[in-house]
Amino acid sequence: MIAEKNSISTEEAIALEDKYGAHNYHPLPVVLSRGEGVFLWDPEGNRYYDFLSAYSAVNQGHCHPRIIGAMVEQAQQLTLTSRAFHSDKLGQAEKYISETFGFDKVLMMNSGAEAVETAIKLVRKWGYEKKGVENNQAKIIVASSNFHGRTTGIISFSTDPDAKGNYGPYLPGFEVIPYNDLGALEAALADPNVVAFMVEPIQGEAGIVVPEAEYLPGARQLCTDKNVLFVADEIQTGIARTGRMLAVCGNCNCERVCGNKYEVQPDVLILGKALSGGAMPVSAVLANDDIMLVIQPGQHGSTFGGNPLACAVAMAALDVVKDEDLMGNADRLGEVFRSRMSAIDHPMVEFVRGKGLLNAVGIKPMGGYKAWDVCVRLKENGLLAKPTHEHIIRFAPPLVITDEQVQECCDIIERTILSFEV
Numbered sequence: 036m037i038a039e040k041n042s043i044s045t046e047e048a049i050a051l052e053d054k055y056g057a058h059n060y061h062p063l064p065v066v067l068s069r070g071e072g073v074f075l076w077d078p079e080g081n082r083y084y085d086f087l088s089a090y091s092a093v094n095q096g097h098c099h100p101r102i103i104g105a106m107v108e109q110a111q112q113l114t115l116t117s118r119a120f121h122s123d124k125l126g127q128a129e130k131y132i133s134e135t136f137g138f139d140k141v142l143m144m145n146s147g148a149e150a151v152e153t154a155i156k157l158v159r160k161w162g163y164e165k166k167g168v169e170n171n172q173a174k175i176i177v178a179s180s181n182f183h184g185r186t187t188g189i190i191s192f193s194t195d196p197d198a199k200g201n202y203g204p205y206l207p208g209f210e211v212i213p214y215n216d217l218g219a220l221e222a223a224l225a226d227p228n229v230v231a232f233m234v235e236p237i238q239g240e241a242g243i244v245v246p247e248a249e250y251l252p253g254a255r256q257l258c259t260d261k262n263v264l265f266v267a268d269e270i271q272t273g274i275a276r277t278g279r280m281l282a283v284c285g286n287c288n289c290e291r292v293c294g295n296k297y298e299v300q301p302d303v304l305i306l307g308k309a310l311s312g313g314a315m316p317v318s319a320v321l322a323n324d325d326i327m328l329v330i331q332p333g334q335h336g337s338t339f340g341g342n343p344l345a346c347a348v349a350m351a352a353l354d355v356v357k358d359e360d361l362m363g364n365a366d367r368l369g370e371v372f373r374s375r376m377s378a379i380d381h382p383m384v385e386f387v388r389g390k391g392l393l394n395a396v397g398i399k400p401m402g403g404y405k406a407w408d409v410c411v412r413l414k415e416n417g418l419l420a421k422p423t424h425e426h427i428i429r430f431a432p433p434l435v436i437t438d439e440q441v442q443e444c445c446d447i448i449e450r451t452i453l454s455f456e457v
Contacts, residue, residue, distance in 0.1 A: 043068075045078055063421060065414050070097030073436045075419065084444050086420040086432045091239070091271045091393065093313035095355045096435035102312040105351035106344065114344045118336055128346035135353055136281070136304060138321035142330070143341035143349075147270040147307030148184030150318035153335060154233065154305050155188060157320060158264050159208070160329045162230030166262060169228070176223045176232045176263075178214035182240030183233070183268055214238060215246040217253045224261040231303070232258050233266040236282035240271075242427035243395035245388055251283055251299045258302075264326065267301035270318070271393075274309040275356050275434055278366030278391030302326060312352035317345045361434040365391035368441045372430065375445035381452050383409075385426075394430045396448075398422075402457035409452065418447045 048066040065083070069076040073096060075083045088094060095102060109124070116122050125143075132141045142157075144150045155175065162173040177183075177192045190198050191205035199205075210229075212219040220232065236251055238244040258265040272282035283299040303326065307318035316339075339345070356362070369391040376387040376396055383404070385397035398406040406422035413420055420428050432444065 043078055048078065063410060063414055063419065065419065072096040072099075073433045073440060082417065083414065084418045084432065084440070084447070086418055086430045086444065088431050088433050089313050090308065091276050091431055092308035092311070094274055094276055094309035094361060094434045095312040095352055095359075096433040097313065099312055099352075099355055099435075101355055102314050102348060102351045105347045106314050109344050109347035112343075115339065115342045117338050118341065122341075122343045122346070124343040124346035125341050128341070128350050131350050131353065132306075132310075132319055133321065136306075136321055137300075138304065139323040140321070140327040142320045142327065142335075143345065144318045144320070144337050145316040145339050145345070146184075147305070147318050148186045148189060149337065149340075150270065150305045150307050150320050151183045151233075151268060152186055152188055153320045154266055154268075154303050156335055157322065157326065157330060158231035158233075158266060158303060160334075161264065161326050162228075164329050165325070166230060168230060172228045173230045174208055174210055174226060174228045176210050176212060176220065176229055178234050178238070179211050180214055180238055180241040180244070181211075181235060182238070183235075183270075214241075214244065215250050217250060217257065220254055221257055224257055224263055229261065229263050231264040231266050233268060235268045235272065236299075237272050237277065237390060237393065239393065239429070240423055242397075242423055243389045243393055243429060245390055255299045255301075264302040265299070266303040266305065267299070268305045270305055270307040273304075273306050274353075275361040275365055276309065276391055276393050276431070278362055278369055280356075280362060282390070309356075310352060311345065311348045312355065314348050314352070315345060317349050317352075319349075356434075359435065362391075364436070365434045368392060368436065368438065369394065371438070371441055372445065375442075376430075376448070379449050379452055381455070382457060383452060383455060389430075392431060392434055392436070395423075396428050396430065398426050398428060400426060402455065404455055404457065409455070412454065413448065413451050416447050416451050418444055418451075 045066040066077050067075045068078045075085045129141050144153055159173045162168040179194045183189045185198055188206045190202055192209035192211055193199045210223055212223050255265050267283050269281050304321040311317035373387055383399050383401050385399040387396050389395055398409055406426050406428050410420050410422055420430055422428050
């Protein structure tokens, strides 16, 4: 299928970015000008399967008509008031989001990094005012190989030298421990100044690292025992991506969409990305009253946070997830995908892991080829994916993908990998 040719070529678009844009990304050599569902097109009209989903922001598929319809309708009425005034959409969205995920309150922001920074402020303030930690002594425990964003506060506890190098001095008050290590967490929680443990239920940027089954429930119990808040960063893993509304759902039945019967109930939940279906930046921090209400008027905010346009889009995006059973689709087709990948007989395939439609294939460097080379060849064969940490390819298509499309994409991936002679 060839789309109508764009007025700018791939080469021209890349040249403009290189000349006028900061060089803070190293994209795959493809330019995208249109998207619909699981597909993307370049300016020349070539079609690609999207297997990154804007880092899981486009769970509902590109330009979902219900989400775009809600966006256009609201954009023609009111887009922004600031929080100096009430809007007719904010309370409705707050109720919907809070009830969907089983919390008393939500604080809406824009980017995922803003939501993480909000959670950091929230748990520190709770620590001083509710737990009784001495002023300026609060400590937050985080996991190694974490990725929570790239603000100066967040990189202070990053273990990625590219994200952290030469950006100091760094924000104090964090302790990094190994991921998936309950013993290390228990030792860290012995410090009475610890106010929170913040963790990704599955580490996405680290290469789709899935912890052992007992890790999250064990961490939840340890935090409860020490009066420490358990903070789940579900910006990338949440909203149906792993086959559950939240990755902390574990193996619960997800009654009534989620039923709020999480295997692990966070004290603070951080959401972003797919909360808007990729239509605009929308993020959120959720908590119950005893935590959320430590923040009083004037103590935190954002001009665009909770704007009417974002509220309308977020409600439509969650409607799509529920009405189209994207959780069930991700759960079922994730099993199909991992089974197909595990059956590829090639020495470059080192491992296959993941949950739902958040998966990774390890690529062993051989014959001078790395994961990047595989992704470039995948692009040439009509499928877009991106390596992480040089030797891992993340595969995360929009959750609206069909059985037939998954099989076709598995054929493309298998054929591409087998084309490498090593």
